[in-house]
Amino acid sequence: MFSSLASLLTFLAIAPLLQGVATRTKSALTGRRGPPVLQPYADLWKLARRGTVVSATTTWIFRLVPPAVAACAVIAATLLPLDGHAALLRFSGDAIAFVYLLALGRFLLALAALDTGSSFEGMGASREVTVAAFVEMGFFVVLGVLSLATGELSLTGMLTGTTGDRLWSAAPSLVMVVLGLFALLLAESARVPVDDPATHLELTMIHEVMVLDQSGPDLALVLFASAAKFAAYAAILVSLLVPRSSMPWPLALGVLVAGLTGVAVAVGVVESTMARLRLPKVPLYLAGATALAGFGLVLLLR
Amino acid sequence: MRALAELFLLLVVLTDFAVLGTSRLSACIRAIALQGLLLGSLPLLVEGAWSVHAAVLGLGTIAVKAVLLPAFLRWAIREASVRREVEPLVGYMASLLLGALALGASFAVAHRLPQSADASLLVPVALVTLMIGLLVLITRSKAVSQVVGYLMLENGIYLFGLTQTRRVPFLLEAGVLLDVFVAVFVMGIVVFHINREFDSISAANLAELREY
Numbered sequence: 116m117f118s119s120l121a122s123l124l125t126f127l128a129i130a131p132l133l134q135g136v137a138t139r140t141k142s143a144l145t146g147r148r149g150p151p152v153l154q155p156y157a158d159l160w161k162l163a164r165r166g167t168v169v170s171a172t173t174t175w176i177f178r179l180v181p182p183a184v185a186a187c188a189v190i191a192a193t194l195l196p197l198d199g200h201a202a203l204l205r206f207s208g209d210a211i212a213f214v215y216l217l218a219l220g221r222f223l224l225a226l227a228a229l230d231t232g233s234s235f236e237g238m239g240a241s242r243e244v245t246v247a248a249f250v251e252m253g254f255f256v257v258l259g260v261l262s263l264a265t266g267e268l269s270l271t272g273m274l275t276g277t278t279g280d281r282l283w284s285a286a287p288s289l290v291m292v293v294l295g296l297f298a299l300l301l302a303e304s305a306r307v308p309v310d311d312p313a314t315h316l317e318l319t320m321i322h323e324v325m326v327l328d329q330s331g332p333d334l335a336l337v338l339f340a341s342a343a344k345f346a347a348y349a350a351i352l353v354s355l356l357v358p359r360s361s362m363p364w365p366l367a368l369g370v371l372v373a374g375l376t377g378v379a380v381a382v383g384v385v386e387s388t389m390a391r392l393r394l395p396k397v398p399l400y401l402a403g404a405t406a407l408a409g410f411g412l413v414l415l416l417r
Numbered sequence: 418m419r420a421l422a423e424l425f426l427l428l429v430v431l432t433d434f435a436v437l438g439t440s441r442l443s444a445c446i447r448a449i450a451l452q453g454l455l456l457g458s459l460p461l462l463v464e465g466a467w468s469v470h471a472a473v474l475g476l477g478t479i480a481v482k483a484v485l486l487p488a489f490l491r492w493a494i495r496e497a498s499v500r501r502e503v504e505p506l507v508g509y510m511a512s513l514l515l516g517a518l519a520l521g522a523s524f525a526v527a528h529r530l531p532q533s534a535d536a537s538l539l540v541p542v543a544l545v546t547l548m549i550g551l552l553v554l555i556t557r558s559k560a561v562s563q564v565v566g567y568l569m570l571e572n573g574i575y576l577f578g579l580t581q582t583r584r585v586p587f588l589l590e591a592g593v594l595l596d597v598f599v600a601v602f603v604m605g606i607v608v609f610h611i612n613r614e615f616d617s618i619s620a621a622n623l624a625e626l627r628e629y
Contacts, residue, residue: 286420287427399509403438406517410430417524417541 118364122197125368127189130346131155131339133379137306140383155342162335170328172232180227181333181340187220188343195350196271199359199367205271210258213270214251217303217344221247224337228325235317239324242394246302246309246321249401253299256408260292261355263415274354291411293355297381298404300352302397304345307386309397319391349378422462425455426542429576430520433549436565437516438509440502445565446490453482456572463539463579474590478575481594486568486601493605494561497612507556519548539580547573558619560608564601571597 135152142149151157169177193203194213202209225240262268264285265276302309305322317324326337353374359367392400432455435448457479460471494500507515523544530540550569557563578590611620 287423290424290427399438399513402510402513403434406434406513407431409517410427410520413521413524414427417528417537 116203118198118368119196119201119203122364122368122371123193123203125372126192126195126197126346126350127343129372129375130342131159133346133349133375134312134342136376136379137383137386140380141387144384144387155338159335159339162330162338163332165331167331167333170231173227173230173328177227177230177328178333180223181329181336183223184220185336185340185343187216187223188340188347191216191220192343192347192350194270195347196274196354197350197368197371198364199354199362199371200275200364202269202271205269207268209269209271210262210273213347214254214258217347218247218251220340220344224325227329231328233328235324236327239317239321239327242321243325246397246401249398249405250299250302253295253401253405253408254303256405256412257292257296257299260288260408260411260415263412264288270351274351275358275360285415288411288414289355291407291414293352295404295407295411296348296352296355297378298400298407300345300348300378301382301385302401302404303348304341304382306382308389308392308400311391346375349375352378419462422459423538425459425462426538426576429455429542429572430545433546433569434513434516436553436569437512437549440505440509442494442500442502442559442561443491445502445562446487446494449490449565449568450483450487452569452572453486454479456575457483459576459579477591477594481598482568482572485598489601489605490561490564493564493608497561497608499559499561502557502559502562505557505562507552512552512556515552516545516549519552520545523548539576543573543576543580545573546570546576558621560604560611560620563620564604564608567604568597568601 132152132155135150135155138154139149139152190204191213194205194209194216196202196205206212221243225244228236228240258273261273265273267273267276301307305312310321310323311319312323314320314323317327322341326334329337350371353371357370357374359370362370429452432448432452436445439445439448457475457477460475460478461467464471505512524541527541527544546569550566550571550573553566553569554563555566557566575593578593611623
Protein backbone atom coordinates (compact mmCIF):
# COMPACT_ATOMS: atom_id res chain seq x y z
CA MET A 116 0.00 0.00 0.00
CA PHE A 117 2.73 2.42 1.03
CA SER A 118 4.87 1.42 -1.95
CA SER A 119 1.95 1.97 -4.35
CA LEU A 120 1.26 5.41 -2.91
CA ALA A 121 4.92 6.44 -2.97
CA SER A 122 5.21 5.23 -6.57
CA LEU A 123 2.10 7.11 -7.62
CA LEU A 124 3.38 10.35 -6.06
CA THR A 125 6.79 9.95 -7.71
CA PHE A 126 5.08 9.18 -11.00
CA LEU A 127 2.91 12.31 -10.86
CA ALA A 128 5.89 14.40 -9.80
CA ILE A 129 8.06 13.37 -12.75
CA ALA A 130 5.28 13.45 -15.37
CA PRO A 131 6.05 17.02 -16.55
CA LEU A 132 9.77 16.19 -16.59
CA LEU A 133 9.21 13.71 -19.45
CA GLN A 134 8.01 16.44 -21.79
CA GLY A 135 11.07 18.47 -20.87
CA VAL A 136 13.28 15.48 -21.69
CA ALA A 137 11.54 14.96 -25.05
CA THR A 138 11.95 18.65 -25.97
CA ARG A 139 15.56 18.62 -24.88
CA THR A 140 16.34 15.51 -26.95
CA LYS A 141 14.76 17.16 -29.96
CA SER A 142 16.85 20.29 -29.45
CA ALA A 143 20.07 18.32 -28.98
CA LEU A 144 19.49 16.32 -32.17
CA THR A 145 18.76 19.41 -34.22
CA GLY A 146 21.85 21.22 -32.97
CA ARG A 147 20.21 23.67 -30.57
CA ARG A 148 20.63 23.98 -26.85
CA GLY A 149 16.92 24.04 -26.05
CA PRO A 150 15.04 24.93 -22.88
CA PRO A 151 16.18 23.36 -19.60
CA VAL A 152 14.75 19.94 -18.72
CA LEU A 153 12.85 21.47 -15.81
CA GLN A 154 11.13 24.07 -18.00
CA PRO A 155 7.66 22.40 -17.83
CA TYR A 156 7.69 22.83 -14.02
CA ALA A 157 8.57 26.51 -14.40
CA ASP A 158 5.71 26.89 -16.87
CA LEU A 159 3.25 25.18 -14.55
CA TRP A 160 4.39 27.35 -11.60
CA LYS A 161 4.11 30.52 -13.67
CA LEU A 162 0.59 29.62 -14.80
CA ALA A 163 -0.48 28.64 -11.29
CA ARG A 164 0.26 32.13 -9.98
CA ARG A 165 -1.62 33.94 -12.72
CA GLY A 166 -5.24 34.99 -12.77
CA THR A 167 -7.83 33.27 -14.93
CA VAL A 168 -9.60 35.08 -17.74
CA VAL A 169 -12.90 33.51 -18.73
CA SER A 170 -14.71 34.40 -21.91
CA ALA A 171 -18.19 35.86 -21.39
CA THR A 172 -19.72 33.39 -23.85
CA THR A 173 -18.79 30.35 -21.78
CA THR A 174 -20.94 28.58 -19.22
CA TRP A 175 -20.15 26.75 -15.99
CA ILE A 176 -18.93 23.74 -17.99
CA PHE A 177 -15.86 25.67 -19.06
CA ARG A 178 -14.77 26.25 -15.43
CA LEU A 179 -15.59 22.70 -14.39
CA VAL A 180 -13.50 21.02 -17.08
CA PRO A 181 -9.85 21.68 -16.10
CA PRO A 182 -10.05 20.16 -12.57
CA ALA A 183 -12.14 17.28 -13.90
CA VAL A 184 -9.63 16.53 -16.67
CA ALA A 185 -6.74 16.54 -14.22
CA ALA A 186 -8.71 14.28 -11.85
CA CYS A 187 -9.42 11.82 -14.66
CA ALA A 188 -5.72 11.58 -15.51
CA VAL A 189 -4.72 11.08 -11.86
CA ILE A 190 -7.37 8.41 -11.25
CA ALA A 191 -6.30 6.62 -14.42
CA ALA A 192 -2.72 6.61 -13.09
CA THR A 193 -3.84 5.01 -9.80
CA LEU A 194 -5.01 1.98 -11.81
CA LEU A 195 -1.46 1.26 -13.03
CA PRO A 196 0.86 -1.05 -11.04
CA LEU A 197 3.60 1.57 -10.88
CA ASP A 198 5.67 -0.18 -8.19
CA GLY A 199 5.74 -3.37 -10.26
CA HIS A 200 3.48 -5.35 -7.92
CA ALA A 201 0.03 -3.88 -7.46
CA ALA A 202 -1.88 -0.76 -8.32
CA LEU A 203 -3.34 1.46 -5.60
CA LEU A 204 -6.78 0.83 -7.04
CA ARG A 205 -7.50 -2.46 -8.77
CA PHE A 206 -10.51 -4.53 -9.70
CA SER A 207 -11.39 -6.99 -12.43
CA GLY A 208 -11.92 -5.09 -15.67
CA ASP A 209 -10.16 -1.91 -14.55
CA ALA A 210 -8.36 -1.84 -17.89
CA ILE A 211 -11.62 -0.70 -19.46
CA ALA A 212 -12.05 1.89 -16.72
CA PHE A 213 -8.55 3.15 -17.57
CA VAL A 214 -9.44 3.63 -21.23
CA TYR A 215 -12.71 5.36 -20.45
CA LEU A 216 -11.23 7.64 -17.78
CA LEU A 217 -8.85 8.95 -20.41
CA ALA A 218 -11.76 9.15 -22.87
CA LEU A 219 -13.83 11.06 -20.31
CA GLY A 220 -11.02 13.59 -19.93
CA ARG A 221 -10.86 14.01 -23.66
CA PHE A 222 -14.64 14.34 -23.94
CA LEU A 223 -14.67 17.08 -21.29
CA LEU A 224 -11.86 18.97 -23.02
CA ALA A 225 -13.75 18.81 -26.32
CA LEU A 226 -16.87 20.02 -24.52
CA ALA A 227 -15.02 23.01 -23.05
CA ALA A 228 -13.59 23.79 -26.48
CA LEU A 229 -17.07 23.78 -28.01
CA ASP A 230 -18.39 25.84 -25.11
CA THR A 231 -16.20 28.80 -26.09
CA GLY A 232 -17.94 29.09 -29.46
CA SER A 233 -14.62 29.70 -31.21
CA SER A 234 -14.47 28.13 -34.65
CA PHE A 235 -10.81 27.20 -34.27
CA GLU A 236 -11.49 25.33 -31.06
CA GLY A 237 -14.45 23.52 -32.53
CA MET A 238 -12.22 22.38 -35.37
CA GLY A 239 -9.55 21.23 -32.92
CA ALA A 240 -12.13 19.31 -30.91
CA SER A 241 -13.39 17.57 -34.02
CA ARG A 242 -9.86 16.56 -35.00
CA GLU A 243 -8.93 15.38 -31.54
CA VAL A 244 -12.02 13.19 -31.33
CA THR A 245 -11.36 11.76 -34.79
CA VAL A 246 -7.85 10.75 -33.80
CA ALA A 247 -9.05 9.43 -30.45
CA ALA A 248 -11.64 7.15 -32.07
CA PHE A 249 -8.85 5.32 -33.90
CA VAL A 250 -6.49 5.29 -30.91
CA GLU A 251 -9.16 3.73 -28.73
CA MET A 252 -9.72 0.90 -31.19
CA GLY A 253 -5.99 0.15 -31.24
CA PHE A 254 -5.68 0.36 -27.49
CA PHE A 255 -8.46 -2.16 -27.00
CA VAL A 256 -6.68 -4.61 -29.30
CA VAL A 257 -3.54 -4.09 -27.20
CA LEU A 258 -5.51 -4.78 -24.01
CA GLY A 259 -7.02 -7.87 -25.61
CA VAL A 260 -3.57 -9.26 -26.38
CA LEU A 261 -2.34 -8.58 -22.84
CA SER A 262 -5.44 -10.10 -21.33
CA LEU A 263 -5.10 -13.25 -23.45
CA ALA A 264 -1.38 -13.54 -22.73
CA THR A 265 -1.84 -13.37 -18.95
CA GLY A 266 -5.41 -14.55 -18.43
CA GLU A 267 -6.09 -11.49 -16.29
CA LEU A 268 -8.67 -8.73 -16.59
CA SER A 269 -7.12 -6.03 -14.42
CA LEU A 270 -4.21 -3.82 -15.43
CA THR A 271 -2.25 -5.03 -12.40
CA GLY A 272 -2.50 -8.62 -13.59
CA MET A 273 -1.86 -7.78 -17.24
CA LEU A 274 1.27 -5.75 -16.59
CA THR A 275 2.83 -7.95 -13.91
CA GLY A 276 1.69 -11.37 -15.16
CA THR A 277 4.18 -11.85 -18.01
CA THR A 278 7.06 -13.61 -16.30
CA GLY A 279 9.00 -16.84 -16.76
CA ASP A 280 7.55 -19.33 -19.23
CA ARG A 281 4.62 -17.10 -20.02
CA LEU A 282 6.96 -14.34 -21.18
CA TRP A 283 8.75 -16.63 -23.62
CA SER A 284 5.66 -18.09 -25.17
CA ALA A 285 4.11 -14.64 -25.59
CA ALA A 286 7.33 -12.82 -26.58
CA PRO A 287 6.66 -12.43 -30.34
CA SER A 288 3.21 -11.00 -29.80
CA LEU A 289 4.46 -8.73 -27.00
CA VAL A 290 7.04 -7.28 -29.41
CA MET A 291 4.23 -6.43 -31.85
CA VAL A 292 2.11 -4.97 -29.06
CA VAL A 293 4.97 -2.78 -27.83
CA LEU A 294 5.56 -1.41 -31.34
CA GLY A 295 1.86 -0.73 -31.82
CA LEU A 296 1.52 0.83 -28.38
CA PHE A 297 4.42 3.20 -29.04
CA ALA A 298 2.72 4.39 -32.22
CA LEU A 299 -0.51 4.91 -30.28
CA LEU A 300 1.34 6.79 -27.54
CA LEU A 301 2.61 9.30 -30.09
CA ALA A 302 -0.97 9.90 -31.27
CA GLU A 303 -2.56 9.98 -27.84
CA SER A 304 -0.08 12.46 -26.40
CA ALA A 305 -0.35 14.77 -29.43
CA ARG A 306 3.19 14.32 -30.72
CA VAL A 307 4.78 14.13 -34.18
CA PRO A 308 3.73 12.30 -36.60
CA VAL A 309 0.14 13.05 -35.59
CA ASP A 310 0.33 16.47 -33.98
CA ASP A 311 3.17 18.90 -33.45
CA PRO A 312 3.47 20.31 -29.92
CA ALA A 313 5.73 23.11 -31.17
CA THR A 314 3.37 24.47 -33.81
CA HIS A 315 2.00 27.98 -33.44
CA LEU A 316 -0.53 27.98 -36.24
CA GLU A 317 -4.10 27.30 -35.15
CA LEU A 318 -4.99 25.69 -38.46
CA THR A 319 -2.44 22.91 -38.02
CA MET A 320 -2.89 22.24 -34.32
CA ILE A 321 -4.96 19.39 -32.97
CA HIS A 322 -4.60 19.19 -29.22
CA GLU A 323 -3.18 22.64 -28.51
CA VAL A 324 -5.97 24.48 -30.26
CA MET A 325 -8.58 23.03 -27.91
CA VAL A 326 -7.08 24.79 -24.93
CA LEU A 327 -6.55 28.23 -26.50
CA ASP A 328 -9.14 29.83 -24.24
CA GLN A 329 -7.88 28.27 -21.02
CA SER A 330 -5.61 30.44 -18.92
CA GLY A 331 -3.88 30.65 -15.56
CA PRO A 332 -4.29 27.77 -13.07
CA ASP A 333 -6.90 26.17 -15.35
CA LEU A 334 -4.40 25.91 -18.19
CA ALA A 335 -1.81 24.55 -15.74
CA LEU A 336 -4.23 21.76 -14.76
CA VAL A 337 -4.92 20.88 -18.40
CA LEU A 338 -1.20 20.83 -19.20
CA PHE A 339 -0.51 18.67 -16.16
CA ALA A 340 -3.28 16.27 -17.22
CA SER A 341 -1.78 15.79 -20.67
CA ALA A 342 1.66 15.25 -19.13
CA ALA A 343 0.19 12.60 -16.80
CA LYS A 344 -1.58 10.92 -19.72
CA PHE A 345 1.68 10.73 -21.68
CA ALA A 346 3.45 9.30 -18.62
CA ALA A 347 0.67 6.73 -18.07
CA TYR A 348 1.00 5.37 -21.60
CA ALA A 349 4.79 5.37 -21.26
CA ALA A 350 4.48 3.48 -17.95
CA ILE A 351 2.46 0.72 -19.65
CA LEU A 352 5.16 0.50 -22.31
CA VAL A 353 7.93 0.26 -19.69
CA SER A 354 6.01 -2.39 -17.72
CA LEU A 355 5.78 -4.52 -20.86
CA LEU A 356 9.42 -4.11 -21.82
CA VAL A 357 10.89 -4.70 -18.35
CA PRO A 358 9.03 -7.22 -16.18
CA ARG A 359 9.46 -5.81 -12.69
CA SER A 360 7.34 -8.11 -10.52
CA SER A 361 10.35 -9.89 -9.02
CA MET A 362 12.20 -6.71 -8.01
CA PRO A 363 11.90 -5.04 -4.60
CA TRP A 364 9.72 -1.95 -5.00
CA PRO A 365 12.36 0.82 -4.67
CA LEU A 366 14.36 -0.83 -7.45
CA ALA A 367 11.21 -1.33 -9.54
CA LEU A 368 10.38 2.35 -9.10
CA GLY A 369 13.91 3.33 -10.15
CA VAL A 370 13.61 1.14 -13.24
CA LEU A 371 10.26 2.76 -14.01
CA VAL A 372 11.72 6.27 -13.78
CA ALA A 373 14.66 5.30 -15.98
CA GLY A 374 12.30 3.61 -18.45
CA LEU A 375 9.98 6.62 -18.61
CA THR A 376 12.95 8.85 -19.37
CA GLY A 377 14.00 6.38 -22.06
CA VAL A 378 10.56 6.52 -23.68
CA ALA A 379 10.68 10.33 -23.59
CA VAL A 380 14.08 10.25 -25.32
CA ALA A 381 12.68 7.87 -27.95
CA VAL A 382 9.77 10.25 -28.54
CA GLY A 383 12.24 13.11 -28.97
CA VAL A 384 14.24 11.06 -31.49
CA VAL A 385 11.11 10.22 -33.49
CA GLU A 386 10.10 13.86 -33.38
CA SER A 387 13.37 15.10 -34.79
CA THR A 388 13.64 12.45 -37.52
CA MET A 389 10.07 12.41 -38.81
CA ALA A 390 7.83 15.00 -40.39
CA ARG A 391 4.25 15.44 -39.33
CA LEU A 392 1.74 13.45 -41.35
CA ARG A 393 -0.93 15.23 -43.30
CA LEU A 394 -4.26 14.99 -41.49
CA PRO A 395 -5.91 12.59 -44.00
CA LYS A 396 -2.94 10.22 -43.51
CA VAL A 397 -3.39 9.99 -39.73
CA PRO A 398 -6.13 7.31 -39.80
CA LEU A 399 -3.88 5.17 -42.01
CA TYR A 400 -1.04 5.52 -39.50
CA LEU A 401 -3.32 4.55 -36.62
CA ALA A 402 -4.79 1.66 -38.58
CA GLY A 403 -1.21 0.48 -39.10
CA ALA A 404 -0.60 0.61 -35.35
CA THR A 405 -3.82 -1.33 -34.76
CA ALA A 406 -2.78 -3.87 -37.39
CA LEU A 407 0.50 -4.38 -35.50
CA ALA A 408 -1.37 -5.08 -32.29
CA GLY A 409 -3.79 -7.29 -34.23
CA PHE A 410 -0.83 -9.23 -35.57
CA GLY A 411 0.20 -9.79 -31.96
CA LEU A 412 -3.29 -11.14 -31.28
CA VAL A 413 -3.06 -13.54 -34.24
CA LEU A 414 0.35 -14.78 -33.08
CA LEU A 415 -1.09 -15.47 -29.65
CA LEU A 416 -4.15 -17.28 -30.96
CA ARG A 417 -2.38 -19.60 -33.37
CA MET B 418 18.62 -20.03 -33.76
CA ARG B 419 14.91 -20.83 -33.82
CA ALA B 420 13.99 -17.71 -31.90
CA LEU B 421 16.02 -15.65 -34.38
CA ALA B 422 14.30 -17.40 -37.31
CA GLU B 423 10.89 -16.57 -35.82
CA LEU B 424 11.90 -12.94 -35.33
CA PHE B 425 13.04 -12.74 -38.95
CA LEU B 426 9.75 -14.23 -40.13
CA LEU B 427 7.83 -11.62 -38.11
CA LEU B 428 9.96 -8.91 -39.72
CA VAL B 429 9.08 -10.35 -43.13
CA VAL B 430 5.39 -9.87 -42.30
CA LEU B 431 6.11 -6.29 -41.20
CA THR B 432 7.83 -5.56 -44.53
CA ASP B 433 4.74 -6.99 -46.29
CA PHE B 434 2.60 -4.48 -44.47
CA ALA B 435 5.09 -1.68 -45.13
CA VAL B 436 4.70 -2.27 -48.87
CA LEU B 437 0.93 -2.44 -48.50
CA GLY B 438 0.62 0.80 -46.56
CA THR B 439 3.04 3.13 -48.29
CA SER B 440 2.52 5.16 -51.41
CA ARG B 441 6.13 6.16 -51.98
CA LEU B 442 7.75 3.84 -54.50
CA SER B 443 11.26 4.28 -53.12
CA ALA B 444 10.01 3.18 -49.68
CA CYS B 445 8.34 0.15 -51.29
CA ILE B 446 11.60 -0.80 -52.96
CA ARG B 447 13.52 -0.36 -49.71
CA ALA B 448 11.01 -2.62 -47.94
CA ILE B 449 11.27 -5.32 -50.61
CA ALA B 450 15.09 -5.13 -50.46
CA LEU B 451 14.96 -5.62 -46.69
CA GLN B 452 12.62 -8.54 -47.23
CA GLY B 453 15.12 -10.04 -49.65
CA LEU B 454 17.87 -9.69 -47.06
CA LEU B 455 15.72 -11.39 -44.42
CA LEU B 456 14.81 -14.20 -46.80
CA GLY B 457 18.46 -14.71 -47.69
CA SER B 458 19.42 -15.17 -44.04
CA LEU B 459 16.55 -17.59 -43.36
CA PRO B 460 17.88 -20.85 -44.93
CA LEU B 461 20.79 -20.87 -42.48
CA LEU B 462 18.55 -20.11 -39.51
CA VAL B 463 15.88 -22.64 -40.42
CA GLU B 464 18.36 -25.44 -41.10
CA GLY B 465 20.08 -24.70 -37.82
CA ALA B 466 23.37 -26.12 -39.15
CA TRP B 467 25.82 -24.64 -41.60
CA SER B 468 25.65 -26.49 -44.89
CA VAL B 469 27.05 -25.50 -48.27
CA HIS B 470 23.63 -25.86 -49.80
CA ALA B 471 22.00 -23.40 -47.42
CA ALA B 472 24.90 -20.94 -47.54
CA VAL B 473 25.00 -20.77 -51.33
CA LEU B 474 21.22 -20.48 -51.55
CA GLY B 475 21.23 -17.70 -48.94
CA LEU B 476 24.03 -15.74 -50.57
CA GLY B 477 22.46 -16.11 -54.00
CA THR B 478 19.12 -14.90 -52.69
CA ILE B 479 20.70 -11.88 -51.00
CA ALA B 480 22.66 -11.00 -54.13
CA VAL B 481 19.62 -11.16 -56.39
CA LYS B 482 16.75 -10.06 -54.16
CA ALA B 483 18.42 -7.55 -51.84
CA VAL B 484 21.01 -5.99 -54.16
CA LEU B 485 20.46 -6.55 -57.88
CA LEU B 486 16.68 -6.27 -58.23
CA PRO B 487 16.23 -3.28 -55.89
CA ALA B 488 19.05 -1.46 -57.69
CA PHE B 489 17.35 -2.24 -60.99
CA LEU B 490 13.95 -1.03 -59.74
CA ARG B 491 15.54 2.15 -58.40
CA TRP B 492 17.04 2.72 -61.81
CA ALA B 493 13.59 2.18 -63.35
CA ILE B 494 11.84 4.77 -61.17
CA ARG B 495 14.63 7.26 -61.74
CA GLU B 496 14.48 6.69 -65.46
CA ALA B 497 10.70 7.04 -65.56
CA SER B 498 10.82 9.77 -62.88
CA VAL B 499 7.88 8.48 -60.85
CA ARG B 500 7.91 8.70 -57.10
CA ARG B 501 4.43 7.84 -55.90
CA GLU B 502 1.59 5.49 -56.54
CA VAL B 503 -1.08 8.10 -57.17
CA GLU B 504 -4.37 6.29 -57.36
CA PRO B 505 -4.43 2.61 -56.42
CA LEU B 506 -7.55 0.64 -57.27
CA VAL B 507 -8.10 -0.11 -53.58
CA GLY B 508 -7.24 2.61 -51.06
CA TYR B 509 -4.41 2.20 -48.55
CA MET B 510 -6.72 1.90 -45.56
CA ALA B 511 -8.78 -0.79 -47.29
CA SER B 512 -5.70 -2.67 -48.46
CA LEU B 513 -4.29 -2.63 -44.90
CA LEU B 514 -7.57 -4.12 -43.69
CA LEU B 515 -7.49 -6.74 -46.46
CA GLY B 516 -3.90 -7.50 -45.47
CA ALA B 517 -4.98 -8.00 -41.85
CA LEU B 518 -7.74 -10.34 -43.06
CA ALA B 519 -5.20 -12.27 -45.13
CA LEU B 520 -2.99 -12.51 -42.04
CA GLY B 521 -5.78 -13.93 -39.92
CA ALA B 522 -6.87 -16.32 -42.66
CA SER B 523 -3.38 -17.66 -43.32
CA PHE B 524 -2.73 -18.30 -39.63
CA ALA B 525 -6.08 -20.06 -39.38
CA VAL B 526 -5.47 -22.19 -42.48
CA ALA B 527 -1.83 -23.02 -41.71
CA HIS B 528 -2.91 -25.18 -38.78
CA ARG B 529 -4.72 -27.58 -41.01
CA LEU B 530 -1.87 -28.09 -43.45
CA PRO B 531 0.65 -30.90 -43.04
CA GLN B 532 3.95 -29.21 -42.22
CA SER B 533 7.38 -29.99 -40.91
CA ALA B 534 7.50 -29.62 -37.16
CA ASP B 535 10.52 -27.31 -37.03
CA ALA B 536 8.86 -24.45 -38.88
CA SER B 537 5.64 -23.45 -37.14
CA LEU B 538 5.69 -19.86 -38.41
CA LEU B 539 7.12 -20.56 -41.84
CA VAL B 540 3.92 -21.77 -43.51
CA PRO B 541 1.58 -18.99 -42.32
CA VAL B 542 4.16 -16.31 -43.15
CA ALA B 543 4.63 -17.82 -46.60
CA LEU B 544 0.88 -17.77 -47.15
CA VAL B 545 0.42 -14.19 -45.98
CA THR B 546 3.35 -12.98 -48.12
CA LEU B 547 1.81 -14.74 -51.12
CA MET B 548 -1.60 -13.17 -50.54
CA ILE B 549 -0.32 -9.65 -49.90
CA GLY B 550 1.92 -9.92 -52.95
CA LEU B 551 -1.09 -10.88 -55.02
CA LEU B 552 -3.09 -8.00 -53.52
CA VAL B 553 -0.36 -5.48 -54.43
CA LEU B 554 -0.06 -6.99 -57.88
CA ILE B 555 -3.79 -6.63 -58.56
CA THR B 556 -4.62 -3.32 -56.93
CA ARG B 557 -1.72 -1.02 -57.80
CA SER B 558 -1.70 0.70 -61.14
CA LYS B 559 1.94 1.72 -61.50
CA ALA B 560 4.00 -0.92 -63.24
CA VAL B 561 6.82 -0.63 -60.68
CA SER B 562 4.47 -1.39 -57.77
CA GLN B 563 3.20 -4.36 -59.74
CA VAL B 564 6.75 -5.63 -60.09
CA VAL B 565 7.17 -5.24 -56.33
CA GLY B 566 3.95 -7.23 -55.85
CA TYR B 567 5.25 -9.94 -58.16
CA LEU B 568 8.49 -10.10 -56.18
CA MET B 569 6.54 -10.49 -52.94
CA LEU B 570 4.49 -13.26 -54.50
CA GLU B 571 7.71 -15.00 -55.45
CA ASN B 572 9.12 -14.45 -51.96
CA GLY B 573 6.08 -16.24 -50.56
CA ILE B 574 6.78 -19.22 -52.80
CA TYR B 575 10.42 -19.16 -51.72
CA LEU B 576 9.36 -19.24 -48.06
CA PHE B 577 7.12 -22.18 -48.82
CA GLY B 578 10.09 -23.89 -50.42
CA LEU B 579 12.12 -23.38 -47.25
CA THR B 580 9.95 -25.93 -45.43
CA GLN B 581 11.30 -28.50 -47.90
CA THR B 582 14.98 -27.47 -48.04
CA ARG B 583 16.20 -31.02 -47.59
CA ARG B 584 14.14 -32.39 -50.44
CA VAL B 585 14.36 -29.73 -53.14
CA PRO B 586 17.54 -30.01 -55.18
CA PHE B 587 19.80 -26.99 -55.26
CA LEU B 588 19.75 -26.66 -59.03
CA LEU B 589 15.98 -26.17 -59.01
CA GLU B 590 16.19 -23.28 -56.59
CA ALA B 591 19.01 -21.65 -58.52
CA GLY B 592 16.86 -21.99 -61.63
CA VAL B 593 13.89 -20.31 -59.91
CA LEU B 594 16.15 -17.46 -58.78
CA LEU B 595 17.35 -16.99 -62.35
CA ASP B 596 13.75 -17.04 -63.60
CA VAL B 597 12.76 -14.28 -61.22
CA PHE B 598 15.73 -12.21 -62.24
CA VAL B 599 14.91 -12.53 -65.92
CA ALA B 600 11.22 -11.84 -65.30
CA VAL B 601 11.95 -8.63 -63.40
CA PHE B 602 14.42 -7.63 -66.09
CA VAL B 603 11.77 -8.04 -68.76
CA MET B 604 9.28 -6.10 -66.62
CA GLY B 605 11.82 -3.31 -66.25
CA ILE B 606 12.12 -3.05 -70.01
CA VAL B 607 8.32 -3.05 -70.29
CA VAL B 608 8.14 -0.25 -67.71
CA PHE B 609 10.64 1.71 -69.72
CA HIS B 610 8.61 1.31 -72.90
CA ILE B 611 5.25 2.09 -71.30
CA ASN B 612 6.84 5.23 -69.96
CA ARG B 613 8.18 6.25 -73.35
CA GLU B 614 4.89 5.59 -75.06
CA PHE B 615 2.49 7.27 -72.63
CA ASP B 616 4.69 9.56 -70.50
CA SER B 617 3.55 7.65 -67.42
CA ILE B 618 4.03 4.12 -66.19
CA SER B 619 0.43 3.48 -65.30
CA ALA B 620 -0.39 0.04 -66.64
CA ALA B 621 -4.01 1.16 -66.97
CA ASN B 622 -2.98 2.81 -70.23
CA LEU B 623 -2.55 -0.62 -71.75
CA ALA B 624 -6.24 -0.99 -72.45
CA GLU B 625 -6.06 -1.93 -76.09
CA LEU B 626 -4.50 -5.01 -77.61
CA ARG B 627 -3.45 -4.53 -81.19
CA GLU B 628 -1.01 -5.99 -83.63
CA TYR B 629 1.30 -3.85 -85.64
